[in-house]
Amino acid sequence: xxxxxxxxxxxxxxxxxxxxxxxxxxxxxxxxxxxxxxxxxxxxxxxxxxxxxxxxxxxxxxxxxxxxxxxxxxxxxxxxxxxxxxxxxxxxxxxxxxxxxxxxxxxxxxxxxxxxxxxxxxxxxxxxxxxxxxxxxxxxxxxxxxxxxxxxxxxxxxxxxxxxxxxxxxxxxxxxxxxxxxxxxxxxxxxxxxxxxxxxxxxxxxxxxxxxxxxxxxxxxxxxxxxxxxxxxxxxxxxxxxxxxxxxxxxxxxxxxxxxxxxxxxxxxxxxxxxxxxxxxxxxxxxxxxxxxxxxxxxx
Numbered sequence: 499x500x501x502x503x504x505x506x507x508x509x510x511x512x513x514x515x516x517x518x519x520x521x522x523x524x525x526x527x528x529x530x531x532x533x534x535x536x537x538x539x540x541x542x543x544x545x546x547x548x549x550x551x552x553x554x555x556x557x558x559x560x561x562x563x564x565x566x567x568x569x570x571x572x573x574x575x576x577x578x579x580x581x582x583x584x585x586x587x588x589x590x591x592x593x594x595x596x597x598x599x600x601x602x603x604x605x606x607x608x609x610x611x612x613x614x615x616x617x618x619x620x621x622x623x624x625x626x627x628x629x630x631x632x633x634x635x636x637x638x639x640x641x642x643x644x645x646x647x648x649x650x651x652x653x654x655x656x657x658x659x660x661x662x663x664x665x666x667x668x669x670x671x672x673x674x675x676x677x678x679x680x681x682x683x684x685x686x687x688x689x690x691x692x693x694x695x696x697x698x699x700x701x702x703x704x705x706x707x708x709x710x711x712x713x714x715x716x717x718x719x720x721x722x723x724x725x726x727x728x729x730x731x732x733x734x735x736x737x738x739x740x741x742x743x744x745x746x747x748x749x750x751x752x753x754x755x756x757x758x759x760x761x762x763x764x765x766x767x768x769x770x771x772x773x774x775x776x777x778x779x780x781x782x783x784x785x786x787x788x789x790x791x792x793x794x795x796x797x798x
Contacts, residue, residue, distance in 0.1 A: 522668025524615050526605040535636045542641025545634055547781040549627075549700040553774035555584045563588065563648035570594075570650040575621060576729055580657035582621045590647040595639075603639045604632070610671065617667035619655060620674065620714070621728075626702035629680035634700065674715045689785075693793030696786060706734045722797055738797045752791035756780065 546552075555569035563570035569587035576582075589596040595603065602613040610617060610624040618624065627635075657663050680698045682691045697703045708716045709725030724736035746752040759776045779787060 522665050524611045526611045529601045532600045537640030538637045539640045542637035545638045545700045546641050547778045548696045550775045550778040555587050568648055570648040582655045583653040586650040587642050588645050588648040589643045590649050593649050593651050604635050607635050617664050623702040623705040629699040689789045690792050693789030696790050707737050741795050749791045753788050756787050
């Protein structure tokens with residue numbers, strides 16, 4: 499009887515392991531899914547600043563590339579579940595993305611799948627980047643490939659049972675990727691639509707400014723309403739009702755704030771985590787800063 503019981507338990511565990519492995523299997527796009535595209539490097543630079551990529555992918559102080567502000571990665575990114583070390587985004591062949599093909603890059607950005615067929619943890623905000631157009635993703639890659647290469651070895655995330663946890667992200671994706679992707683709202687101006695796209699897709703504002711549910715999926719019923727900081731320290735402010743709460747007077751006022759931060763007396767935009775964001779947004783064309791401002795001030 500005891501042997502039968504142990505055999506039954508072993509069988510159930512084996513079936514569960516096979517089911518887990520199947521349900522968490524990465525499903526990347528094939529190379530044929532990438533269209534022929536003539537990259538616009540200037541647009542790629544705009545998207546790079548809209549996403550404030552260097553804010554997370556900067557090198558630690560004193561590391562190669564840090565003095566040039568290059569996205570060589572490696573600066574610790576603490577979260578409640580562990581510490582992550584963002585990827586080197588320079589085109590170094592050994593430690594960066596120099597050997598990544600176009601489909602490798604798109605799979606990482608849209609599906610959170612590495613060139614080696616493993617899941618990226620969603621500390622990398624691919625849930626938002628999957629709303630980026632294919633053309634924009636390829637333009638962004640072209641810009642990154644134009645940067646100087648920096649050798650910056652990567653570190654594995656400091657997460658309990660990291661290999662199992664990484665595989666388990668596949669289950670999380672089955673739930674998280676049911677969120678709607680960005681789509682234009684009928685009746686909106688081209689400027690508003692551009693601002694909504696920049697803020698929600700490359701800008702991934704929702705990742706910090708929208709609270710998460712128990713599955714760590716953005717609660718769209720409270721879109722941009724603020725909530726706990728992803729790093730587990732403090733709270734992120736709401737971006738809704740900025741006009742009614744008299745945070746800003748009008749679109750022009752918010753444009754000046756995003757371009758100049760506390761230089762012009764706009765408190766909070768040049769401190770904490772927003773400092774790097776504001777510095778990057780200030781590099782966008784004024785028309786894009788205005789579009790983002792128009793969108794944010796429309797949130798009630």
